Amino acid sequence: MADLDRHLYDLIRDRAGRIDIPGGDLDSVSAQGRSRRRRARVTASVVAAAVAGSATGIVVTSIGGSHHPTRVVDPATSGSATPAAQLNWHQQSATDGLLMEYQLTAPTGGAQYAVSTAPGATPTSGPPAQALYRSTNGADWQAVPAPSNLSVADLAASGNSIYDVGTGPATSGSPAAGVAVSTDGGASWTDAPLPVSMTAPDGALTVDDQVLRVAAGPGGVVVGVGAAADLDLSRVVAGATSQTAWAPTVQGIDILGAARGDVCPAGSSSSGPATPYTTGSGLTAAQQAQARRKLAASPTTVAGAHAPGGEVSSVSCVGSDGTVVSSVPPAQAYQVTSSYTWAQLGISDDAALALQGDAIFFHSSDGHTFTRVDSQPGLQSDGLTLIADGRGFAAASSTNPDQSVVYQSADGLSWTPTSLLPSAVSWVQNLGVVGGNLTAVGSVGTGSQVFQLVGGQWVKTAQSDSSASASFGPLGLALASSDSSGNVTVQFSPDGSQWQSHSFDQPAGAVEAGIMVAVGADRVAVTVTPNQVGQPATVLVGSPLA
Amino acid sequence: MEPRKGDQRVRGVISPPQETSHDDQALSVRVMRSQVFASFYAETREPLARALTVTLGDRDLAVEAVDEGMVRAFQRWTRVSQLDNPGGWVYRVSLNWATSVLRKRRRARAIGGPVEGVVDPPTAAEPDVMRALAELDIRQRAVVVCRYILGFSEAETAEALSTRPGTVKSRLFRANRLLSERLSHLGKDANNG
Numbered sequence: 001m002a003d004l005d006r007h008l009y010d011l012i013r014d015r016a017g018r019i020d021i022p023g024g025d026l027d028s029v030s031a032q033g034r035s036r037r038r039r040a041r042v043t044a045s046v047v048a049a050a051v052a053g054s055a056t057g058i059v060v061t062s063i064g065g066s067h068h069p070t071r072v073v074d075p076a077t078s079g080s081a082t083p084a085a086q087l088n089w090h091q092q093s094a095t096d097g098l099l100m101e102y103q104l105t106a107p108t109g110g111a112q113y114a115v116s117t118a119p120g121a122t123p124t125s126g127p128p129a130q131a132l133y134r135s136t137n138g139a140d141w142q143a144v145p146a147p148s149n150l151s152v153a154d155l156a157a158s159g160n161s162i163y164d165v166g167t168g169p170a171t172s173g174s175p176a177a178g179v180a181v182s183t184d185g186g187a188s189w190t191d192a193p194l195p196v197s198m199t200a201p202d203g204a205l206t207v208d209d210q211v212l213r214v215a216a217g218p219g220g221v222v223v224g225v226g227a228a229a230d231l232d233l234s235r236v237v238a239g240a241t242s243q244t245a246w247a248p249t250v251q252g253i254d255i256l257g258a259a260r261g262d263v264c265p266a267g268s269s270s271s272g273p274a275t276p277y278t279t280g281s282g283l284t285a286a287q288q289a290q291a292r293r294k295l296a297a298s299p300t301t302v303a304g305a306h307a308p309g310g311e312v313s314s315v316s317c318v319g320s321d322g323t324v325v326s327s328v329p330p331a332q333a334y335q336v337t338s339s340y341t342w343a344q345l346g347i348s349d350d351a352a353l354a355l356q357g358d359a360i361f362f363h364s365s366d367g368h369t370f371t372r373v374d375s376q377p378g379l380q381s382d383g384l385t386l387i388a389d390g391r392g393f394a395a396a397s398s399t400n401p402d403q404s405v406v407y408q409s410a411d412g413l414s415w416t417p418t419s420l421l422p423s424a425v426s427w428v429q430n431l432g433v434v435g436g437n438l439t440a441v442g443s444v445g446t447g448s449q450v451f452q453l454v455g456g457q458w459v460k461t462a463q464s465d466s467s468a469s470a471s472f473g474p475l476g477l478a479l480a481s482s483d484s485s486g487n488v489t490v491q492f493s494p495d496g497s498q499w500q501s502h503s504f505d506q507p508a509g510a511v512e513a514g515i516m517v518a519v520g521a522d523r524v525a526v527t528v529t530p531n532q533v534g535q536p537a538t539v540l541v542g543s544p545l546a
Numbered sequence: 547m548e549p550r551k552g553d554q555r556v557r558g559v560i561s562p563p564q565e566t567s568h569d570d571q572a573l574s575v576r577v578m579r580s581q582v583f584a585s586f587y588a589e590t591r592e593p594l595a596r597a598l599t600v601t602l603g604d605r606d607l608a609v610e611a612v613d614e615g616m617v618r619a620f621q622r623w624t625r626v627s628q629l630d631n632p633g634g635w636v637y638r639v640s641l642n643w644a645t646s647v648l649r650k651r652r653r654a655r656a657i658g659g660p661v662e663g664v665v666d667p668p669t670a671a672e673p674d675v676m677r678a679l680a681e682l683d684i685r686q687r688a689v690v691v692c693r694y695i696l697g698f699s700e701a702e703t704a705e706a707l708s709t710r711p712g713t714v715k716s717r718l719f720r721a722n723r724l725l726s727e728r729l730s731h732l733g734k735d736a737n738n739g
Contacts (some may be wrong), residue, residue, distance in 0.1 A: 019595075243730075
């Protein structure tokens with residue numbers, strides 16, 4: 001551990017240790033817990049009865065211990081409309097399911113391919129080794145030879161071709177991105193190099209993380225490269241040190257000076273290195289009065305004038321409750337003392353995009369020769385997702401601060417933003433097409449929500465209170481999540497608008513390590529891996545009722 | 547970066563219950579269970595509340611959330627007590643509950659203005675440190691808190707936050723990078739001091 005890290009975490013620990021916590025009331029906690037136990041027993045009976053009498057067309061299936069026999073409620077007998085593709089569930093061999101939720105794709109022929117960890121294995125620490133797997137039913141997976149010179153990050157399929165994008169051996173200190181193509185089901189692979197050019201003066205650029213995405217369809221193959229890069233300013237600007245504050249721009253970089261002040265709404269302070277703030281107008285009189293009280297009570301939230309230096313990508317105005325009120329461009333929050341273009345600094349276009357957080361796109365019409373596409377403003381590296389949507393392509397990424405945007409492209413060359421997703425969506429987990437509509441599964445708080453693009457607007461059609469694994473497939477869209485007791489809920493929709501919910505009592509015990517759902521042509525398979533190392537996974541398979 | 551030996555760890559270490567002379571076996575089991583929970587509560591409530599305060603920047607909300615998490619732990623104590631890390635379970639449940647409350651507050655503020663009763667972030671002692679922590683998103687902050695305040699291993703942190711160990715690593719890497727950038731001046735102090 002570096003001295004700074006050690007000192008820093010000593011400070012954090014010390015600060016946490018000095019927070020005064022008011023005394024608790026064990027008797028009250030116990031009484032509430034006992035009361036809820038009694039209530040839960042009553043509620044369980046009520047839920048079962050309510051579902052049986054429901055007119056919503058929801059099918060509830062349980063697979064659990066012997067005290068919870070499998071239960072299927074037929075909407076037809078409860079007088080409701082019958083949604084398409086009701087699923088009948090069974091549990092099968094647990095040793096051949098995939099562990100982690102990674103990328104899935106399904107080329108022509110009904111098979112699915114996944115990049116995942118070894119079947120049924122629970123890693124004890126660190127990122128698990130990934131491999132390429134093939135399945136014809138979403139539940140039984142066989143290893144497929146992967147490109148030997150590529151660590152696969154994402155895959156896509158079109159016709160009989162499978163496309164892997166990944167990183168190869170490092171060149172000039174950063175891993176090289178590339179594509180491998182197979183037309184024989186993964187038996188053999190052909191390299192298709194990506195013309196990425198990240199160059200900078202020696203030692204100035206460090207690429208420490210890359211997001212790689214690939215999509216394939218009738219319009220060709222598109223690859224998105226999102227690189228997280230760091231610039232050592234002292235290597236390219238004479239006299240610059242680690243204390244020099246700077247901000248990347250489209251043209252180059254701005255060297256930042258003193259804070260301008262008066263850039264944040266009343267009652268908020270900035271999260272940047274220095275602390276521009278204001279107590280001026282912008283809020284109602286009552287809000288200003290409250291802000292003044294808070295500021296007076298806690299002057300250190302606005303008193304900082306220290307600028308430790310480094311890159312300043314954005315400045316957020318933080319409200320007194322800790323939430324972000326607004327964002328301010330660095331050049332507006334601080335005086336700009338000098339500017340340099342990327343060319344003056346000797347930094348290539350791709351490296352400049354990486355430093356700005358923008359994704360780099362490549363297109364191929366034949367699947368083998370890729371060319372750079374003009375950068376797409378707003379399509380950033382963070383949270384990059386990319387698919388072929390039948391008509392063309394769709395991509396999603398997160399912008400600052402935490403606003404996810406979905407773009408569409410007919411040709412993979414130029415992109416147009418759709419209407420904004422709700423601001424509560426932190427990032428888009430999955431994109432796909434069901435029911436003929438572009439559909440996004442977004443992460444909202446600690447849960448997931450499903451939105452469909454209908455008439456140019458995103459419409460929420462489903463949600464999961466806890467973060468869900470999601471999969472698009474020929475049968476539809478499925479989400480699988482678990483609660484804190486290990487119970488699993490699968491929500492399935494053939495079209496993105498009508499939903500069925502299926503619940504399972506602790507299929508992998510009280511705590512599971514991971515859930516992966518795969519939607520195939522004729523079934524939905526949910527792999528639930530237990531938390532205990534060495535224990536086999538449980539695979540829940542749902543097939544449409546005959 | 548690993549926590550140092552001797553770091554405070556929240557494990558929910560279960561102390562042996564005191565013996566009871568009650569004749570009724572069922573009641574005896576319940577009494578022992580309550581005593582074990584009482585030990586867990588006494589040992590972990592304050593550390594968890596402090597950790598959650600750093601995560602959320604709101605002590606009152608953190609305390610309320612941990613109390614809610616403790617109620618749920620009591621409700622399911624037979625199962626929770628069997629976990630390797632019951633404290634991690636309470637941290638996750640409390641964090642989920644608190645973020646849900648924050649979402650509701652944001653909606654309330656958008657409609658009706660600021661919500662009363664929200665305390666300021668804990669920035670009194672080392673404003674630079676706490677301000678830098680506030681720059682992390684809540685998921686990164688939760689990883690930092692689990693690893694360096696609660697002393698969880700990577701695997702335990704992943705379990706507590708319902709995420710993959712690889713995700714813990716990457717969030718910690720990004721958090722460390724940002725904190726190191728923002729607080730590089732403290733390194734000088736440390737080296738000089």
